Amino acid sequence: MSEPSPVPDPYALMGIIKNQDGSITRDPTRFPRVPATPDPFPQVISKDVLVNPSNSTWMRLYVPTTALNDSVSSKKLPLVLYYHGGGFITCSFDLKLFHEFCNRLARECNVVVASASYRLAPEFKLPAAYEDGVDALKCLRDSPHEWIKSYADISNVFLMGTNSGGNLAYNVGLGSAFADLSPLRICGLILHAPLFGGEERCESELRHVDHQVFPLALTDLCWNLCLPDGENRDHEYSNPTVGVGDVGPDDVMRRIERLGWKVMVIGDEDLLLIDRQRDVADLFKKKGVVVVERFTGDDGGAESTTLFASIRNFIYSPPPLRFSLKEAYINGPIAYDP
Template identity: 60%
Template sequence: MSDQSPITDPYAYLNIVKNPDGSITRDVTNLPRASATPDPSSLNPVVFKDIPVNHSKSTYLRLYIPTATVNDGDSSQKLPLVIYYHGGGFILGSVDFILFHDFCSDMARDLNAIVVSASYRLAPEHRLPAAYDDGIEALDWIRKSDDDWIRSHADFTNVYLMGTSAGGNLAYTVGLRSVDSDLSPLQIRGLILHHPFFGGEERCGSEIRLVNDQVCPPVVADVFWDLSLPIGSDRDHEYSNPTVGGGSEKLEKIEELKWKVMVIGGEEDPVVDRQRDFSEFVKKKGIEVTERFTGGDVHGAEILDPSKRGSLFASIRDFVSSSSAL
């Protein structure tokens, strides 16, 4: 909040150290991880397994599916497919971090959907667009996959790209790129952007109002962009600020394809005004946008507080239902 003490050392806040060669050393010892549990005989309502995508990049997917679906063995009832990208400012995060893992597991259960959480290479060792490239590669892997859980139970005509924070930015950009790609038999119905992370050179109103925010203050966001954008770029690059960048023709294609977009944010997030501006930008292209901005919520609220997930997933379930009915 704005009346709290400012964060003066964003590197210490993030537990990272910048090295002379441009890489960073990350201390993630305080972030527990979850191992895969692929056995459908377990008592868990959702089972999950890890599948490699590209060995040379060390990228992989964590695939979540309701246990009852696997045990029933009925391949006639196909489930919506949600392809999810985790957050972390493009420099941190992993699909097996408990915060993201539990979120995806709960989502698969509450939506009765298959959720595929895709890893991607991190900056600054792999600056953008590396993460976007990996996001597209994950889509390509899924559409060609012979994995039994996917082939038997995923509805390839009812697919959604989703991400949290940097993952929301990633889901949007992957969506833009995918309109020029052959994704058959995948049919994307919509984008679900959960607290999407956008930026810009000039401070927006919410960044000024929440300058001392304790979750994702502007000074921390600046470090994220400094380490992840192409060298020499500023925060008005199209990767961080889509409202001043390109993509208009691809947005027109998204409108032609009748994709829907859901933008989710919290009023106590310094990025909320950028999310609202993005939403208006997309609406002006004729795309149907569902907005969910909740009072009192910080950046990534539902990741940090499991008690908030039920109402969020209910809203997403309604969005999926309305999009799949088209």
């Protein structure tokens, strides 16, 4: 009988080294970084904008070059606020991987993209990343930047993220649902392989516990490093089924439904988080939120043409019946109110 394959070291998989003071050392050469391309680039231009100098947070704006040509269309484009992945502990908005993804998102979905940075754990534990996510929203709302003013429809905003960025989009969305962000208006969430957890292991986690690329030990490491001290994976930041603060999950989803948001959940059938991603989609659906599920065997990666077609269809599909913001306010704001 053959010996089971050894489980890879999660620190090595993440390219990090744990320091004695609780911080981590990240390998700066693990992923290449690329600059923005403010001059006309094939079909997309991009530029970096400072968000919060106190926290050294930035965002990279992406605009399809077709939007620069008034003869094509003078209509402003939907705005996607994108949060990068990395388990809350690694990566940056300017990595080549995310830069190319956002370039393609802007080009193929015909949207303006704002790709935001956020502070990383364990040096800055949650909710620091959520606070930075809200800062990015306020930056877009108040931005004097010509690209936002001229090309982005800030009354048609979607929060999107990959992995930890999907978790961030979800939590920032819930916390901002009843904040007065006018004239900015959130219309929906796009959760791309979102990172969620819980103390009780779900079936897909047990099935893929020893996955050679995404083992369970890796997601456990991320939660151990990013959650507030003394908290476990059943904390509200990790486990959506517990609700937000004093607000239960049913009430949270009911509030989203009243605002008329729509939600897209994207996941990989062959990875360990798929059951948790399905659970989040089911939470929304049970309370009447319009949900589009895209669960495939390819994780909806940046090379999937059908992924971007699905996202574009979702963004440009008619919105569900929307209650007025004034009526929605009867429930009051929840966490992370800007």
